[in-house]
Amino acid sequence: MFDIKWIRDNPDAFDQAMSQRKNVSVRASDLIGIDERRRQIISRLNEAQEKRNVFSKQIGQAKAQKDDARAAELMAEVARLKEIIPAGEAEERDVEKELRDALSAIPNMAYDDVPVGDDEAGNVEYFGPNGSPETAAKARPPKPVFAFAPKEHFDIGVAEKDMDFETAAKLSGSRFVILKGQIARLERALGQFMLDLHTSEFGYLEVQPPVLVRDEAMFGTGQLPKFDGDFFFTAHGENRLALIPTAEVPLTNMVRESILAEEELPLRFAALTSCFRSEAGSAGRDTRGMLRQHQFNKVELVSITTPEQAISEHERMLAAAETVLQRLGLHYRVMTLCTGDMGFGARKTYDIEVWLPGQDTYREISSVSVCGDFQARRMEARYRPAGEKQAPRYVHTLNGSGTAVGRCLIAVLENYQQEDGSVLIPEALQPYMNGLTSIGGR
RNA sequence: GGAGAGAUGGCCGAGUGGUCGAAGGCGCACGCCUGGAAAGUGUGUAGGCGGGGAACCGUCUCGAGGGUUCGAAUCCCUCUCUCUCCGCCA
Numbered sequence: 001m002f003d004i005k006w007i008r009d010n011p012d013a014f015d016q017a018m019s020q021r022k023n024v025s026v027r028a029s030d031l032i033g034i035d036e037r038r039r040q041i042i043s044r045l046n047e048a049q050e051k052r053n054v055f056s057k058q059i060g061q062a063k064a065q066k067d068d069a070r071a072a073e074l075m076a077e078v079a080r081l082k083e084i085i086p087a088g089e090a091e092e093r094d095v096e097k098e099l100r101d102a103l104s105a106i107p108n109m110a111y112d113d114v115p116v117g118d119d120e121a122g123n124v125e126y127f128g129p130n131g132s133p134e135t136a137a138k139a140r141p142p143k144p145v146f147a148f149a150p151k152e153h154f155d156i157g158v159a160e161k162d163m164d165f166e167t168a169a170k171l172s173g174s175r176f177v178i179l180k181g182q183i184a185r186l187e188r189a190l191g192q193f194m195l196d197l198h199t200s201e202f203g204y205l206e207v208q209p210p211v212l213v214r215d216e217a218m219f220g221t222g223q224l225p226k227f228d229g230d231f232f233f234t235a236h237g238e239n240r241l242a243l244i245p246t247a248e249v250p251l252t253n254m255v256r257e258s259i260l261a262e263e264e265l266p267l268r269f270a271a272l273t274s275c276f277r278s279e280a281g282s283a284g285r286d287t288r289g290m291l292r293q294h295q296f297n298k299v300e301l302v303s304i305t306t307p308e309q310a311i312s313e314h315e316r317m318l319a320a321a322e323t324v325l326q327r328l329g330l331h332y333r334v335m336t337l338c339t340g341d342m343g344f345g346a347r348k349t350y351d352i353e354v355w356l357p358g359q360d361t362y363r364e365i366s367s368v369s370v371c372g373d374f375q376a377r378r379m380e381a382r383y384r385p386a387g388e389k390q391a392p393r394y395v396h397t398l399n400g401s402g403t404a405v406g407r408c409l410i411a412v413l414e415n416y417q418q419e420d421g422s423v424l425i426p427e428a429l430q431p432y433m434n435g436l437t438s439i440g441g442r
Numbered sequence: 443g444g445a446g447a448g449a450u451g452g453c454c455g456a457g458u459g460g461u462c463g464a465a466g467g468c469g470c471a472c473g474c475c476u477g478g479a480a481a482g483u484g485u486g487u488a489g490g491c492g493g494g495g496a497a498c499c500g501u502c503u504c505g506a507g508g509g510u511u512c513g514a515a516u517c518c519c520u521c522u523c524u525c526u527c528c529g530c531c532a
Contacts, residue, residue, distance in 0.1 A: 042492050046501045053501085056513045060460050063512090075512045082512090096491095259452060259489090261470090382489095384452070384470090392452090392489080 001103050001377045004035050017109035020116050020339035026106055034102060038095040045088035052081045104219070105226055107344045108374040114348050117338030126334045126350060129315050136334075140322075143331045143355055144415050152358035153413040154289040157421015158440025159183060163290065174287070175294045182439040186412065186425070187297070189432035191272045191405045194299040194324050198402055202320040204270035204301060209250035211273050212241040217253040220379035221399075222345035222371075232276045232294075243276035247300035248399040255304050255395065256379035262386040265395065266313055267304040270402065272297060289410070291363065296406035303398040306383065307373070310396035314370040318350050321366045321402045327428040330411050331355035333362055347372045352403065358414040365407045368400030 007014050011028035018024045055078045062071040110116075115124045127136035144150075153159055162183040168176040179187055198204040212234065218224040223231065223245060232243040244250060251269040260267075275298050286292040301320060305313045318334065325332045337349040346369035353362035373394035376382065382392035416424040422441040425433050433439075 039492065042501085046492060049501055052512085057460080059512045063460095071512080078512050261452075386470090 001374060002106055002109075003377065004031060004099060004103065007031055008035060014109070018106070020110060021107050021342075022118065022340045024107060026102070031099070031102055034095065034099045038092070038099055041088065041091050041095055045085065045092055048081050048085050048088060052078055052085065055081075101225075104378075107342075108222075108347050108371060110339045110342060110346075111348045111370075114342070115336060115338040116340075118340040120338075120341045122338030123335040123341055123351070124338065126336045128334075139326070140333075141326060141329045141331050144357060146357065148419045150357040150414060150417055152289060152356075153410040155358070156413055156417045156423065156440075158423050159413060160421075161440075165290075172294075175292065177290045177293060182436075183409070183413075185433065186429070186439065187405060187409050189429050190408050190412070191297055191299060192432050193327075193429055194402055194405070194408075195270060195272045197324060197327065198270040198299065198301060198320055201323070202268070202316075204268040204320075207251060207254070207269045207271045209244075209247060209254070209271055209273065211244045211247075211250070211276075212236075213244055213249055213253070214239075214241060217249055217256070218242050220253045220256050221249050221375050222343075222378065223249065226344065230278055232278055244273065245277045246275050246298065246399075246401075247271040247273040248302060251300060251302035252304075252375055252397050252399060253379060255381040258381060259392050260304070260381075260383040260395065262306060262383055265304060265306050265383060266309055269302045269304075270299060272299045272405070290406055291410060293406060296404065298404045298406075299402045301368075301398075301400045301402040304381070305396045305398065306385075307393065307396050310370050310372065310398065313398055314348065314350075314368065317398055317400045317402075318352075318368045321352055321368055321400050324403050324408070325352065325354060325365070325411075328408070328412065328426045329428075330408075330415055330426075332365070343367070343369060345369070345371045345374050347374070350400075354407070354411045356411060356414050358417075363407065363410075365411065366401040366403040368398070370396070370398045372396055 002014070007028050011032065014028040018026055055074050059071050059074045059078070062068075062074065115122055117123065125133075127133055128139075154163060154165070162180040164178040164180060165176075168178045171178075195206060199206045215224055218231070223242075231245050233240040234243065242249075250273075251271055254269065255267065274295055276295050278294065279292065290296075301317055303313050303317060322332070322334070332352050332354045335351045335353060337346075337351055342349050349367055349369040351364050352366035352368070354365040355361075356363050373396055375397045376394035381395050381397075383395050384390070384392050412426065412429075413423055416426065418424065418438070420441070422438050424438045425436050430437060
């Protein structure tokens with residue numbers, strides 16, 4: 001969420017940034033108009049309140065001096081103010097809500113170094129902070145070479161048996177899957193491996209958060225109010241709870257409504273959770289296979305930082321997510337999303353796209369975003385700078401997948417498939433598979 | 443689900459109608475003390491909003507909303523959340 005004061009001071013920069021976003025038509029002047037009305041109302045109300053307070057104090061003094069005539073006089077004065085004040089308070093509430101509602105629906109502003117573009121065609125490949133195509137190629141696993149035509153994951157022998165869409169459809173409808181046997185185990189191994197990597201090598205604190213959250217939490221990270229239709233909700237008494245679309249929601253909201261000490265930062269949280277997405281708008285895309293499901297597992301990384309730490313933390317988080325694919329020997333590329341393709345709350349996003357030989361294409365497996373103070377402002381999450389007494393400042397928040405487990409399963413299957421329908425197990429995963437080196441063999 | 447207790451500043455905790463944005467403690471900052479540190483000691487230390495170049499001034503906020511009152515942290519109502527006991531339960 002934007003700071004109205006910033007918009008007031010930088011209306012042109014705001015309009016410029018919004019023009020680069022997709023489907024956004026808001027203008028700074030609209031918001032400033034509301035704000036001017038708001039400030040007028042507040043000024044008038046404050047004056048009336050001040051008078052009331054002064055008179056009330058004088059009434060107390062008059063009564064103490066037994067000057068009842070004076071007290072009665074003042075009380076009549078206050079009575080008149082009390083006709084004005086409640087109306088002013090109601091007006092203030094309304095205009096505050098009007099402003100907040102308007103600001104809540106506005107997406108974040110891209111950093112200056114984000115490429116400008118309308119859609120994914122405008123994304124730009126990224127090779128690291130000081131990287132080049134050559135250094136990146138060295139750090140990243142190569143594409144696998146096949147002596148046969150590689151299949152899509154659902155057509156691979158082992159998956160035909162243990163990846164069951166038909167039965168899942170009977171239980172839950174389309175876009176659900178049942179994993180069985182060694183595929184189920186492989187999925188579990190991937191989640192464990194990722195979580196262990198991030199906690200032991202990158203300093204993330206393992207967290208097991210709720211997967212049902214209130215609307216306020218969804219608002220805090222920016223899923224609500226704009227994208228209500230994309231999520232599942234369960235009835236809960238008079239209210240509802242959302243099934244998290246990503247653990248970003250509970251992990252980031254862990255610091256909501258708090259003032260942290262600077263020394264505590266950065267905070268780094270990692271969680272392996274199920275995620276639930278209704279994805280109403282995506283009907284028809286990727287209908288085959290388990291690429292796009294209503295329910296999937298994902299390891300999520302969240303960092304809470306000072307404003308100064310945010311940019312380097314973004315690179316660090318990307319590196320943590322990349323390490324997953326490097327250890328698994330999966331070929332991938334990294335894209336910097338352009339302004340038109342970024343999510344609602346992001347100031348800059350890197351997507352990691354893993355190579356899927358069965359599809360002969362790269363597919364998103366991780367998205368790593370830095371959100372600035374956008375979410376912090378919605379959550380009221382601040383920290384107190386160390387040293388001389390200073391006012392609290394909003395923290396900066398980052399989130400990234402590290403990585404999507406279901407999609408990673410697809411990637412392992414497609415990249416390590418053998419002609420006989422079996423699949424080799426990457427070395428890093430073997431300890432999690434009781435030493436198995438392949439599955440689905442005869 | 444039943445019964446009871448509670449929600450106050452960064453944290454802990456006092457405060458049952460005015461002088462309370464709020465005692466005391468912890469923490470933190472600055473100073474004194476010290477060769478340096480610890481200990482000790484003194485002072486300071488909530489946030490939002492509005493106005494102002496600033497110092498500062500005003501206003502709101504003691505879980506949330508509403509009410510009583512000239513005046514509410516304090517009284518009344520509703521809601522939310524937390525804790526304890528009982529029941530149920532993975």
